[in-house]
Every structure is written in C-alpha cells, then in structure tokens.
Amino acid sequence: MIEIKGVTKYFGNNTAVQDISLNIAERENLILLGTSGCGKTTTLKMINRLIEPDSGTISISGKNIAEQNSELLRRSIGYVMQNTGLFPHYTIEQNIAVVPKLLKWDSKKTNSRIEELIEKLSLPQICLKQFPHQLSGGQQQRVGLARALVTDPPVLLMDEPFGALDNVTRASIQAEFKALEELKRKTIVMVTHYVQEAFELGDRISLMDKGIIVQTGTPKELLYNPANDFVKEFLDGQRLALEFKVTTIKDVWSYLPNGNAASDQEKINDEYSIWSTLELLKSTKNKTLRVESIHGECKTVDFTAITSAFSNYQNNNSHE
Amino acid sequence: MNEQQQTLWQFMAEQQDKLLTQTLQHVGLTFISLLIAIAIGLPLGIFIARKRSFSGSVLAIAGVLQTIPSIALLGFMIPLLGIGAKPAIVALLIYALLPIIRNTFTGITGVDNHVTEAAKALGMSKWHVLLHVELPLAMPVILAGIRTATVINVGVATLASYIAAGGLGEFIFGGISLNNSNMILAGAIPAALLAIILDALLAVIQKISFKKLRVVLYAFPIIIIVLGCFYIIPKTNTSKLTAGFTPEFMGRQDGDLGLRSVYGLKIHTTVISDAVMYKAAYAKELDVISGYSTDGRLKAFDLKIVEDDKKIFPPYYAAPIVRQSSLKKFPGLEYALNLLAGKINDSVMTDLNYKTDYLHQTPEKVAKDFLLKTGLYKASRNGNAGVVKIGSKIFGEQYILAEMYSILIKGNTDYGVETKTGLGGTKICFDALTNNQIDLYPEYTGTGLLVLLQPNKDIINQVTQDKDKTYTYVNNQFQLQFGIKWLKPIGFNNSYALMMRRKQMHELNIVTITDLKNYIDKD
Numbered sequence: 001m002i003e004i005k006g007v008t009k010y011f012g013n014n015t016a017v018q019d020i021s022l023n024i025a026e027r028e029n030l031i032l033l034g035t036s037g038c039g040k041t042t043t044l045k046m047i048n049r050l051i052e053p054d055s056g057t058i059s060i061s062g063k064n065i066a067e068q069n070s071e072l073l074r075r076s077i078g079y080v081m082q083n084t085g086l087f088p089h090y091t092i093e094q095n096i097a098v099v100p101k102l103l104k105w106d107s108k109k110t111n112s113r114i115e116e117l118i119e120k121l122s123l124p125q126i127c128l129k130q131f132p133h134q135l136s137g138g139q140q141q142r143v144g145l146a147r148a149l150v151t152d153p154p155v156l157l158m159d160e161p162f163g164a165l166d167n168v169t170r171a172s173i174q175a176e177f178k179a180l181e182e183l184k185r186k187t188i189v190m191v192t193h194y195v196q197e198a199f200e201l202g203d204r205i206s207l208m209d210k211g212i213i214v215q216t217g218t219p220k221e222l223l224y225n226p227a228n229d230f231v232k233e234f235l236d237g238q239r240l241a242l243e244f245k246v247t248t249i250k251d252v253w254s255y256l257p258n259g260n261a262a263s264d265q266e267k268i269n270d271e272y273s274i275w276s277t278l279e280l281l282k283s284t285k286n287k288t289l290r291v292e293s294i295h296g297e298c299k300t301v302d303f304t305a306i307t308s309a310f311s312n313y314q315n316n317n318s319h320e
Numbered sequence: 321m322n323e324q325q326q327t328l329w330q331f332m333a334e335q336q337d338k339l340l341t342q343t344l345q346h347v348g349l350t351f352i353s354l355l356i357a358i359a360i361g362l363p364l365g366i367f368i369a370r371k372r373s374f375s376g377s378v379l380a381i382a383g384v385l386q387t388i389p390s391i392a393l394l395g396f397m398i399p400l401l402g403i404g405a406k407p408a409i410v411a412l413l414i415y416a417l418l419p420i421i422r423n424t425f426t427g428i429t430g431v432d433n434h435v436t437e438a439a440k441a442l443g444m445s446k447w448h449v450l451l452h453v454e455l456p457l458a459m460p461v462i463l464a465g466i467r468t469a470t471v472i473n474v475g476v477a478t479l480a481s482y483i484a485a486g487g488l489g490e491f492i493f494g495g496i497s498l499n500n501s502n503m504i505l506a507g508a509i510p511a512a513l514l515a516i517i518l519d520a521l522l523a524v525i526q527k528i529s530f531k532k533l534r535v536v537l538y539a540f541p542i543i544i545i546v547l548g549c550f551y552i553i554p555k556t557n558t559s560k561l562t563a564g565f566t567p568e569f570m571g572r573q574d575g576d577l578g579l580r581s582v583y584g585l586k587i588h589t590t591v592i593s594d595a596v597m598y599k600a601a602y603a604k605e606l607d608v609i610s611g612y613s614t615d616g617r618l619k620a621f622d623l624k625i626v627e628d629d630k631k632i633f634p635p636y637y638a639a640p641i642v643r644q645s646s647l648k649k650f651p652g653l654e655y656a657l658n659l660l661a662g663k664i665n666d667s668v669m670t671d672l673n674y675k676t677d678y679l680h681q682t683p684e685k686v687a688k689d690f691l692l693k694t695g696l697y698k699a700s701r702n703g704n705a706g707v708v709k710i711g712s713k714i715f716g717e718q719y720i721l722a723e724m725y726s727i728l729i730k731g732n733t734d735y736g737v738e739t740k741t742g743l744g745g746t747k748i749c750f751d752a753l754t755n756n757q758i759d760l761y762p763e764y765t766g767t768g769l770l771v772l773l774q775p776n777k778d779i780i781n782q783v784t785q786d787k788d789k790t791y792t793y794v795n796n797q798f799q800l801q802f803g804i805k806w807l808k809p810i811g812f813n814n815s816y817a818l819m820m821r822r823k824q825m826h827e828l829n830i831v832t833i834t835d836l837k838n839y840i841d842k843d
C-alpha cells in the first residue's frame with residue numbers, strides 16, 4: 001500500500017532521515033518507534049508531503065506521491081498529531097467538517113457522518129457547538145481523530161497521538177482505539193516513543209535510530225530476534241512487560257492447568273495477551289477468569305496459573 | 321466682542337461651522353490614510369511573515385520612516401506632491417504603516433505552528449490557510465496595530481494644517497500663534513476626544529469573539545471607507561486663484577478678517593504653515609500667500625508684495641524686549657543692545673534672511689559678517705559677570721537677531737550669553753520671558769499690540785495709524801502690565817504682506833490688493 005524507497009532528508013547539514021526503505025501493507029498498523037529526534041516525524045510527514053524528501057520515492061497504491069497534487073493528496077490521508085492542531089476559532093463541528101467542506105460535501109452528508117463519528121468516539125453531543133478549549137485533553141484528541149477520519153480516508157498518519165495525555169486517559173483511549181472498527185480497515189502509520197504503546201498497537205514496528213531504520217518486524221521478532229545489540233538494549237528495560245504483551249493465552253495453553261469451569265465467571269478468548277489477561281484479573285471478582293480456546297475448550301485461570309504457565313513456556317521455547 | 325472674556329463654549333458655538341468642517345476633515349484624513357496604510361501594510365506584513373528573511377529590513381525601513389519628525393516629513397512631501405490633501409495623507413500613512421506591518425507580522429507568526437501545520441495537513445491551500453486560519457487568529461493582534469495607527473494618525477493629522485490639508489490643527493496652531501486659549505482648546509479637545517473615542521471603539525471590536533468576527537471583517541472596511549469620505553465631500557473649489565494663509569493670519573483682524581471686511585476680498589483660502597508657504601507659491605500650488613515683508617524667501621522665490629493700499633496691516637517694527645529686572649541685573653546690557661538700533665532697514669533684513677534661508681549660511685556667520693561690515697563687531701571679552709539668556713522664535717530672522725545680540729553683548733560687556741533659539745511661536749517666547757526663562761527676545765510692535773496686549777478695536781485703530789504711536793503704546797503698556805521694556809527699534813518693518821509670484825502679478829496687472837480683489841470679482 002505505502003512504499004518508501006531509499007528516502008533521505010537533510011535539514012542543512014543535519015541528516016534527519018537517511019536512506020529509509022519500508023513497505024507498509026494494506027490495513028497494516030505500522031509503528032515508527034525511537035527516541036526523540038531520530039527522524040520519526042520527518043518520515044511520517046514525507047508520506048503526506050508536509051516535508052519533501054531530498055532523494056528517494058514514496059508511493060501510495062502504486063502511485064508516486066511526488067507526481068500528485070499535494071493538497072488533493074493530503075485530503076485523502078488522515079493526519080492526527082500530538083497537539084491536536086484543532087482550530088481554536090472553529091467549533092468542534094466546524095473543526096471536524098474542514099475536509100468535507102474542502103471536498104464540497106453537502107451539509108446533510110457531512111452532518112450525518114459527524115453524528116456517526118462522535119457516537120463511535122463517545123463524544124458528547126453538546127460539544128459540537130463548543131470550542132476546542134472548552135474540552136478536556138482526551139476529548140480534544142478524539143476530535144482530532146474524528147477530523148482525520150471524517151472522510152474515511154484509506155490511510156491514516158498519526159504522530160504521537162496519545163503523547164499529550166495523562167496515563168489513565170491514554171490507556172483508555174488506546175483501548176478504544178484498538179476496538180474501533182473503522183480503524184481496522186485502514187492502513188495506519190503511527191509514531192511513538194513509548195515502547196509499550198508500540199507493542200500494544202503495532203502489527204509491525206520499525207525501530208529507528210539517528211535517521212535510519214534499525215529493524216522492522218513484528219513485536220515478537222523484535223523481542224526474540226533483535227537485529228543487533230541496539231534493538232536488544234532498547235527493549236531490555238521493559239522486557240518482561242513486553243514479553244507479557246507479545247505472548248497470548250494460546251501460546252501458553254498447554255502449560256495451563258485443566259480447571260473446572262464455574263459458569264458465572266467472565267470468559268475471554270485465547271487471543272488475549274498475558275498482559276491484558278493479568279490486567280483483567282486485577283479487576284474481576286474472586287480473581288479468576290475463564291479462558292476458551294478456538295476449539296471450544298475451557299480453562300479457569302488465576303494469577304499464579306498464568307505466571308507459572310508463562311515461565312514454563314519461556315523455559316521450553318528458548319528463542320535465543 | 322472682546323475675545324478674552326469669551327468662554328470656550330461661546331467660541332465653539334460661534335465657530336461651529338468651522339469646527340464641524342475641521343473635525344470632519346480630521347476624521348477623513350485619519351481614515352483615508354489609515355485605509356491606504358492597511359491596504360499596503362497588511363499585505364506587506366503577510367509577505368514578511370511568509371518570507372522571514374525580508375522581515376528585518378522591511379520593519380527597519382518602516383521604523384526609520386516613523387522616526388522622521390512629522391514637520392520634516394511634510395516638508396519633504398511638498399516638492400514631490402505639492403500641498404493639500406495628497407502629501408498629508410501620504411505622510412499620515414507613512415506613520416500608520418509601522419504598527420500595521422509589525423502587528424500583522426507578529427500576529428501571523430504568533431499563530432500556533434501546530435494549527436497551521438494541521439491546516440496544511442488537512443489539504444487546505446495556502447490561501448485558504450491564510451484567510452481561514454492565520455488571519456482570523458492573528459486578527460486581535462492586527463486590530464491592536466490598527467488601533468495604535470489610528471491614535472497616532474489622529475495626533476499627527478493636527479499637523480496637516482501646516483500644508484493646507486485642514487483638520488483641527490487649524491484651530492490649535494492658529495490659537496497658539498494668536499495667544500487664544502479658546503481657539504487652542506476648540507481644536508485640542510475635539511482632537512483628544514476623537515482619539516479617545518476611536519481608541520475605545522477599536523478596543524471593543526478587538527474583543528469581539530470569533531463568532532462575530534466575520535461581521536467585523538466585512539463591516540470594518542466599510543466603516544473606514546465611509547469615514548474616509550468625510551474628507552472628500554467638503555472639498556469643492558472653483559475659484560480662479562488660491563490663497564494660502566497661516567493659521568495665525570486666518571484668525572486676525574489685521575489678516576484674513578481685515579482682507580474680507582476692509583477690502584471685500586473673496587478668495588478661495590487654504591490654511592498652511594509658514595514653513596512651506598513660499599515654496600508652495602513658487603511651485604504654483606498657491607497664488608497668494610500671507611508672508612512677512614522682510615522674509616528672505618521673498619527674494620529667493622521671486623515673489624512680490626501686493627501693496628496694502630488700504631493700510632490694514634499695522635506696523636511691525638522689530639525691537640528687543642527685555643525684562644526690566646534683567647536691565648537692572650545687567651548694567652550695560654541696554655547700551656549693548658541699542659547698538660543695533662536703526663541699523664537694519666527692510667531691504668537689508670530681507671537680504672540677511674535670504675542668506676540664511678536660501679543660501680543656507682548659518683545665522684552666526686550672517687550676523688558676524690553684518691556686524692563686521694558695519695563696524696559694530698568686537699571680539700568676545702569672555703567675561704563671566706553673569707549670563708544673559710536670549711530667546712528667539714523659530715524662524716531665521718529671529719536667529720540672526722539673537723546671534724547679533726549675543727556678539728554685541730559678549731563684545732561690549734563682561735557677561736556671557738546663553739541663546740535659547742527656536743522657542744516656537746509668540747506665545748511660547750513671551751511665556752518664557754515672563755517666567756524668567758529668558759531675559760530678552762526680539763519682538764515686533766504689531767505682535768505686541770495685537771497678539772499680546774489685545775486692546776479694544778478703538779485703541780487698535782488709533783495706534784496702528786502711525787509706527788511711532790504703536791511703539792509708544794506697546795512700550796508703555798508692557799512696562800505697566802508685565803515689567804518689560806521695548807528698547808529702540810532696529811529699523812525694519814517686518815509686517816504682514818500679501819505676496820504673489822512676480823510674473824503672475826505682471827501678467828494679471830495686479831499691483832495693489834484692490835487690484836487683486838477686482839481681478840477675482842471680475843465675471
């Protein structure tokens with residue numbers, strides 16, 4: 001879907017991005033991960049031509065973007081940024097309606113689409129007539145997302161979309177984000193410097209350092225097959241949490257005790273990661289959960305069962 | 321009616337037509353220039369916000385323009401644009417430019433980067449971003465700049481009367497010259513009110529919320545244009561000849577009023593400053609001006625005096641006027657000052673003035689050369705028995721006289737001298753004298769009589785018949801009322817005079833003011 005070939009960008013003498021190549025598949029959620037200043041934003045902005053590369057080509061759906069009208073191109077790509085970039089002098093409604101207006105949609109179509117979106121993003125109806133400064137940070141970020149999604153563009157670029165939010169809000173918006181049906185149809189490139197966020201949301205992750213991509217791969221690949229010491233060290237600090245995130249119930253199924261299932265317990269499927277199962281366990285009553293495999297088999301688990309299954313799994317599958 | 325007893329209110333009521341015209345002219349001048357300044361400044365501000373590398377030089381140039389003294393700027397305009405509305409508007413717009421350019425620049429560059437970037441990222445064109453995002457967000461700052469410019473313009477527009485562009489300055493400067501407080505206030509109060517009201521109005525507009533912004537954006541230019549039109553409407557002129565009179569001349573019995581009542585002269589008249597009047601006559605912007613008979617520019621610009629055949633201009637013999645207390649404090653001062661008595665006649669004074677005004681010799685040199693030639697020069701004794709302070713009004717002849725007195729005092733007494741030249745008009749000089757800021761300055765008998773003493777009409781008629789009578793009367797009254805003595809007259813009579821281009825007078829066969837009146841009344 002998005003093809004980046006040998007792209008380089010200089011700012012004066014400073015090489016912001018050097019000879020980057022990357023293919024992003026349709027409906028893929030690719031994360032650009034790296035410390036501040038490594039060139040993530042620059043890479044992202046070259047995809048909608050907010051920044052023009054010095055060399056290399058970028059094409060979307062096989063068409064070189066350099067040959068397209070940049071304004072028309074941008075209208076077909078959603079863009080969400082950390083500071084929301086909402087227009088302070090526009091109401092929320094007007095903010096969301098910017099691109100439909102540029103595309104000369106009739107107002108009925110625009111309005112019904114806005115209604116649909118604010119419901120999906122659980123924004124209150126009254127906020128439509130309000131101005132951005134009257135909304136909370138989390139709400140503003142949702143409006144930013146609604147503005148990017150309103151015309152249902154196939155590609156979505158997101159630059160640290162949750163970066164400005166406090167931890168609690170971030171976690172809840174991330175969860176909504178994962179659950180949002182609209183987003184599953186889209187090709188998304190998201191920038192973040194939070195490793196856990198990358199592992200939580202990414203199908204694949206490109207880890208960047210000083211303008212180059214060090215490794216691109218699934219979270220599991222990065223964790224268990226790091227391309228070099230840089231990747232390994234980058235992840236080491238949060239290794240356990242990341243392992244919890246990339247390992248699913250399905251992976252450790254055989255290490256879980258066969259438990260008798262009481263019917264009133266909450267039931268989850270085996271796609272859940274160890275991390276989110278543990279998160280869920282924290283909030284369920286009597287600290288147990290029922291998990292179900294794709295074959296319809298059920299097991300009851302608690303904290304100890306999960307963690308010991310996980311360590312047994314780790315010991316028997318030495319990835320290194 | 322005796323003007324001194326008139327209240328401000330009476331004066332304003334009596335002069336309401338003039339007051340209204342001047343106020344409308346003032347508003348008109350302010351807003352026409354403001355409109356043009358916005359038309360130039362706004363795009364320029366936007367341009368330098370886009371191309372930052374130009375911002376330094378553009379703002380620097382606008383800043384330098386703003387520091388040019390307003391009178392000087394008006395002076396520069398005359399050779400280029402003549403007199404009247406055009407140069408005044410250009411000068412005003414130059415002053416209004418800096419705040420508008422600067423605030424547009426600051427306003428636009430101050431818009432949150434993330435917002436403009438988001439606008440771009442959504443696929444807005446540059447124009448769209450400018451019109452729908454940057455300008456609306458910068459508008460409060462831009463309006464603040466316009467507000468500053470408006471207030472500056474209301475102030476500077478008072479100076480428009482120097483170059484025959486009208487406005488409330490006519491009253492203000494006329495009042496200063498004529499020592500008429502009511503007249504000053506009749507101009508100054510409306511000008512101040514205008515500034516305050518416009519400032520408050522713009523403050524309100526500035527605070528209007530984003531929702532109503534659109535209305536403001538459309539209404540604002542319309543309001544400005546309508547106000548600007550005030551200036552154009554009262555301007556219709558069909559007369560054959562145009563006169564330019566100083567604000568002082570306009571308000572005087574021995575000036576415009578006398579021309580009308582005694583001669584019945586009905587000429588289209590504009591108000592203009594003395595500083596630019598002669599040049600304007602030379603440049604054929606004006607045909608008739610109210611000059612001074614010894615002015616060097618008479619010679620420089622080849623102008624000729626139109627004879628005052630009905631004698632409405634009283635004598636203006638120059639003499640030093642000195643506080644009597646100073647004469648006591650500095651024995652020998654009177655002797656030194658009187659050395660010049662009777663030494664300079666009209667044509668000599670005109671020639672001396674010509675040397676400073678046109679040949680640009682310094683007053684010091686002109687004074688010294690003259691004293692050397694007449695054998696009055698003595699080298700300074702460098703005495704330190706005290707310091708005599710000499711004042712002068714703000715024109716060449718007074719500078720020369722002040723210099724001559726300075727040399728004479730230093731050469732003939734043991735006193736030092738401090739000259740305070742350029743003390744504005746009569747009122748400022750005279751106030752400086754009565755308040756012990758200076759010991760003496762050169763004054764004219766006519767001015768002493770009509771501006772400073774202001775006796776009733778009968779006395780004026782009596783004493784202006786004869787130059788000696790005038791002198792005796794002012795000297796007696798000054799000693800009595802102010803403790804100030806008129807020393808012996810220097811010799812020349814620098815009275816008011818109507819002047820025209822020599823060539824035009826010849827062509828039209830005009831010699832006297834009566835001829836002039838007849839020519840204008842013809843058909």
Ligand SMILES: Nc1ncnc2c1ncn2[C@@H]1O[C@H](COP(=O)(O)OP(=O)(O)O)[C@@H](O)[C@H]1O
Pocket residue numbers: 011014015016034035036037038039040041042043
């Ligand atoms: N507009 C710009 N002008 C000059 N240098 C820039 C500009 N944008 C980014 N850079 C530089 O390029 C490098 C990469 O920046 P960026 O892509 O913003 O990093 P990241 O998003 O990973 O924090 C940094 O060194 C940054 O200072």
Ligand SMILES: [Mg+2]
Pocket residue numbers: 037040041042
């Ligand atoms: Mg960044």
